[in-house]
Amino acid sequence: MMYGFELSGEHEKLPEAEILALLETYGVKVAKISRLNRLLLVTLEERMQPDQFSEFLSRIALSHIVIDVFEVVSADFDTIRDAASRMAPSISGSYAVDATVWDEEDLTSTELERSVGALINHESSWVDLEKPDTIVKLYVISKRCVIGRVVHTRSKQEFTERAPKRRPFFAPGVLKPKIARALVNLCHIKPYECLVDPFVGTGGILLEAGLMGIRVIGLDAQEKMITGASRNLEELEEVDLILGDARSVPFKNGSAAGVVTDLPYGRSSKIKGESIDSLYRDAIFEIFRLLKKGRFAVIISDKPIDDIIKKSGFLVIDEYSMRIHRSMTRRIYFLKKDTEVP
Ligand SMILES: C[S@@+](CC[C@H](N)C(=O)[O-])C[C@H]1O[C@@H](n2cnc3c(N)ncnc32)[C@H](O)[C@@H]1O
The missing domain is CATH 3.40.50.150 (Vaccinia Virus protein VP39)
Structure with a gap:
């Protein structure tokens, strides 16, 4: 499984070093690490135990958001829509879509949120922008789109x-x-x-x-x-x-x-x-x-x-x-x- 960490811009190297040190602290084996601008993508060899995972998340200081990545696809509108349709059956309860477009001029976050939001909607899922059960997060960055669900937001x-x-x-x-x-x-x-x-x-x-x-x-x-x-x-x-x-x-x-x-x-x-x-x-x-x-x-x-x-x-x-x-x-x-x- 792959997680995406939206690193804080406060320091060039420390936010990534913090995540990797914490993973090592908990003895988690990392299969692959890559970076798309300020998004750190880490593939783990196996899932962490739920208690251990929530302890790990609660400790993080220099990442704003952590997502459980569903897919990484190329950043064109139709490909992103296809990925969202594949993700839709895994979403139940209330949801909201939040898109961050870092450097792709052809796509806007509002357009993506609206379109992906409509695709996720089915019998057992409904939009709630105030207090959603699930936040579907999209990062459009360096010609790629990373789509997943938010598992942690750091409290400012x-x-x-x-x-x-x-x-x-x-x-x-x-x-x-x-x-x-x-x-x-x-x-x-x-x-x-x-x-x-x-x-x-x-x-x-x-x-x-x-x-x-x-x-x-x-x-x-x-x-x-x-x-x-x-x-x-x-x-x-x-x-x-x-x-x-x-x-x-x-x-x-x-x-x-x-x-x-x-x-x-x-x-x-x-x-x-x-x-x-x-x-x-x-x-x-x-x-x-x-x-x-x-x-x-x-x-x-x-x-x-x-x-x-x-x-x-x-x-x-x-x-x-x-x-x-x-x-x-x-x-x-x-x-x-x-x-x-x-
Ligand atoms: C830069 S401050 C530490 C700041 C600290 N991180 C904080 O949160 O406030 C350095 C401290 O070292 C103490 N100090 C100076 N010489 C010392 C020594 N020989 N042994 C122990 N403490 C000493 C000073 O009294 C001062 O409180």
Whole structure:
């Protein structure tokens, strides 16, 4: 079976990386991956269990819509109509048709919605544009038409409600909740496993992880951050917040199933360390020690730290850059601990 993910335009690579990491996290075997512009098409070797599938969908941060693909056909009107007629018997109850035409000038979404809508209609199906049981979705893109049914729509409101400024405790420079969630997902971590953020700040990363049922541990050198983060994380069940130093975390080797952290920036953070470079080096070596072999870390930095990463023993899976505002780009290092020794 094939699923289509309408990727967010917020980043060129992260939305696709998030989906592939999540599928791997749940041990799903992927038979084929292809891209049509912002639509990622993934063919799975076998169907996911319903509970697992809904958990997977609920975790996604950087895809707007997920569809169960019925067919991919060429983007001409008659061929699309034929595909819709083949799909019609599988639709029962109320439905609506929603078409997105990305780059095909000859077809319009209104025309497609009207025509396909009429074809789907039969004795046991009827149009309901307000609250349909099924949304039939069409993407017309790069001379192809992908037709399927919507299985998930990401709630915009959910992330707006968790905007950093709406939380009880706020400090500048915090990641957007959507990005924080995608980075946790990149880390290949499952519910009940333990994620550590050794520079927890206001707790934005741990909030997203905790809401996905992950056990979270945070450390910060400033007492006001620990107090503030505990207010922000009040709704979570399993949280440990420790006043401490990221260069020496009081946990055994290999005790973390994942680490996601945003390193302190020279000016904006109160740094407890000799110099920013030595703090980064010692903290990254400590993250390596804490992480279980075979697991992943995501480290965000406002300057290149490739040399430190190389010496720490981490394998770089990928590196992303993300523009926060005109004068600030953050680097995101997606790392794996493949060996025990740095
Ligand atoms: C960039 S902020 C983290 C932002 C965080 N992701 C959030 O959601 O608010 C970095 C944090 O690192 C803390 N910090 C600085 N030096 C530290 C150290 N040696 N050990 C632990 N925390 C430290 C700062 O107090 C600050 O709260």
